[in-house]
Amino acid sequence: MSLSELEPIYEVPMDVSAERQILGILIKHPAQVDRVVDRLRASHFLDPTNRRIYEIILDLYHKQGRISYTQIYNRLRTDSITDSPAELLIPLTESFVALSELDPSVQTLLHKEGIRRLVQASDTIKAMALDPKNEDLQAVQAKAQELIFAASQSLDASGDEVKNLLEVLNKCYINLLNRREGLGDAYGLSVRFPSIDGMTTGFKKKDLIILAARPSMGKTALALNMVANVAKRDIPVLIFSLEMDDEQLGDRIVLSELFAHKAGDQHVITSREYQTKLSDEQFLVTQKVFSELYPLPISIVDRRGLTVPEIRAKARKFKAEHPSLGLIVIDYLQLIKPPNNASRSWTLIVGEMVRELRDLAGELDVPLILLSQLNRGVESRENKRPMMSDLRDSGNIEEFADVIMFLYRDDYYYPEVAREKGTEGLVEVIFAKQRKGATGTVQLRFVKEYTRFIEETTRQNGVRP
Amino acid sequence: MTLFGELERTKVVFIDTCRNLVELGQLSKNEYYEICDLLDRLEEYDNEQFKAELSRISKGLSDLID
Numbered sequence: 001m002s003l004s005e006l007e008p009i010y011e012v013p014m015d016v017s018a019e020r021q022i023l024g025i026l027i028k029h030p031a032q033v034d035r036v037v038d039r040l041r042a043s044h045f046l047d048p049t050n051r052r053i054y055e056i057i058l059d060l061y062h063k064q065g066r067i068s069y070t071q072i073y074n075r076l077r078t079d080s081i082t083d084s085p086a087e088l089l090i091p092l093t094e095s096f097v098a099l100s101e102l103d104p105s106v107q108t109l110l111h112k113e114g115i116r117r118l119v120q121a122s123d124t125i126k127a128m129a130l131d132p133k134n135e136d137l138q139a140v141q142a143k144a145q146e147l148i149f150a151a152s153q154s155l156d157a158s159g160d161e162v163k164n165l166l167e168v169l170n171k172c173y174i175n176l177l178n179r180r181e182g183l184g185d186a187y188g189l190s191v192r193f194p195s196i197d198g199m200t201t202g203f204k205k206k207d208l209i210i211l212a213a214r215p216s217m218g219k220t221a222l223a224l225n226m227v228a229n230v231a232k233r234d235i236p237v238l239i240f241s242l243e244m245d246d247e248q249l250g251d252r253i254v255l256s257e258l259f260a261h262k263a264g265d266q267h268v269i270t271s272r273e274y275q276t277k278l279s280d281e282q283f284l285v286t287q288k289v290f291s292e293l294y295p296l297p298i299s300i301v302d303r304r305g306l307t308v309p310e311i312r313a314k315a316r317k318f319k320a321e322h323p324s325l326g327l328i329v330i331d332y333l334q335l336i337k338p339p340n341n342a343s344r345s346w347t348l349i350v351g352e353m354v355r356e357l358r359d360l361a362g363e364l365d366v367p368l369i370l371l372s373q374l375n376r377g378v379e380s381r382e383n384k385r386p387m388m389s390d391l392r393d394s395g396n397i398e399e400f401a402d403v404i405m406f407l408y409r410d411d412y413y414y415p416e417v418a419r420e421k422g423t424e425g426l427v428e429v430i431f432a433k434q435r436k437g438a439t440g441t442v443q444l445r446f447v448k449e450y451t452r453f454i455e456e457t458t459r460q461n462g463v464r465p
Numbered sequence: 466m467t468l469f470g471e472l473e474r475t476k477v478v479f480i481d482t483c484r485n486l487v488e489l490g491q492l493s494k495n496e497y498y499e500i501c502d503l504l505d506r507l508e509e510y511d512n513e514q515f516k517a518e519l520s521r522i523s524k525g526l527s528d529l530i531d
Contacts, residue, residue: 024470027473028469028473066505068504068505069473069476069477069480070476070480070501070504070505071501071505073477073480073481073484074501077484084481085477085481086477086478086480086481089477090474090477090478093470093471093473093474093477094470094474
């Protein structure tokens with residue numbers, strides 16, 4: 001049996017009666033156009049005549065003209081839509097119902113439109129999937145997810161666009177109460193590094209957080225430490241690792257957790273031992289760490305050369321399957337495959353990619369940490385602490401990011417001096433930008449052998465929020 | 466049908482008739498648009514005022530209604 005023989009026969013979801021009811025009510029109560037104009041587009045009306053009449057109503061409304069059967073009659077004639085407008089309008093006068101029917105009828109049309117969009121998306125996906133020219137399965141899958149997501153998002157999407165102050169203040173007040181009661185992540189997503197949480201009051205949903213540094217400063221390690229801390233509270237995290245594979249990441253997470261296992265002052269297992277051979281006792285400790293890590297809701301996509309649309313598609317799918325997704329991490333920006341567009345400058349292309357990732361954070365309502373490498377320009381300066389201007393070659397990152405964090409280690413550049421001063425492993429986390437908070441610097445200690453960051457009590461130039 | 470529906474239906478039929486009269490040359494376009502405006506503001510007139518206004522626009526049409 002061919003696929004075409006399996007073709008389901010369905011009627012296009014529509015409700016002509018609801019369409020007429022809406023038109024009848026709007027002509028009788030023109031002031032009600034205000035209530036529907038941002039929710040109903042002409043395309044919500046499937047009957048061509050009803051759609052045209054709705055377009056006329058909207059046009060009269062926008063031109064502040066009178067909305068009446070007479071005016072619509074004349075427009076139907078002058079626009080040569082029909083020679084006998086009366087035949088179209090008389091049934092409308094008969095379908096008039098109470099004003100209270102307006103909202104239910106609008107909801108009916110929105111519902112039907114939503115179903116139609118899903119059907120249309122699935123038809124497109126089917127055609128795309130069966131097209132022999134589409135050989136790249138992953139590209140087809142990414143596009144399919146995008147289509148389904150877009151179709152799902154279209155339902156009454158405009159409903160959230162305009163919010164009155166009461167609505168906004170209600171949400172602020174609930175957050176205020178939660179903060180007062182210490183409930184949930186009222187402060188945003190805590191990464192369980194008190195100095196970082198103190199600066200940010202937690203990473204906020206929809207925010208794009210840039211974590212940038214020169215290579216080997218510990219970007220991935222810090223991101224993974226934060227991921228583990230978040231996941232330990234049973235909050236799902238999605239990592240896009242474009243550099244390291246899943247096993248490398250897994251080993252890093254295990255190693256970082258092994259740091260906490262000590263016998264006296266000594267670590268039970270060194271990094272070298274973990275990577276070579278363990279004694280029976282060490283193996284038991286490691287097994288325990290594995291058991292603790294198994295249930296953590298951390299998911300990893302480790303495919304290299306992902307594009308932003310592919311990242312978006314995978315993240316949307318993950319969000320659909322895990323609605324409580326709490327954090328996305330992308331390691332790292334410069335490894336994302338840019339779109340093929342030779343005519344545009346690298347700066348513009350990267351800027352566009354960053355903007356799309358910020359939009360993704362907004363769309364999925366999660367904080368998104370985007371790791372980024374800094375170019376060598378940093379090292380040509382005497383003071384090698386990264387600055388905002390170091391991001392300028394990488395598109396408009398500074399414009400799109402909500403938070404920009406730089407990592408700086410003195411011992412990376414001046415190991416001898418650091419040894420003498422006892423500042424080995426000391427990492428400055430520089431908050432160069434915070435749209436919703438103060439800028440400043442906090443310190444962590446980086447235990448490189450275990451790829452583990454630990455809290456450093458001293459604070460330099462930090463501004464406590 | 467509701468009273469409003471009945472009234473609107475009557476208006477549509479009436480305006481359709483007027484339009485046909487325009488095409489037959491019995492009514493000018495200006496008169497036609499004045500009648501449209503009159504119908505749109507129907508609630509501002511009582512019965513007598515409406516007849517008087519219609520008569521002012523087109524005596525023949527007013528006679529037809531009577």
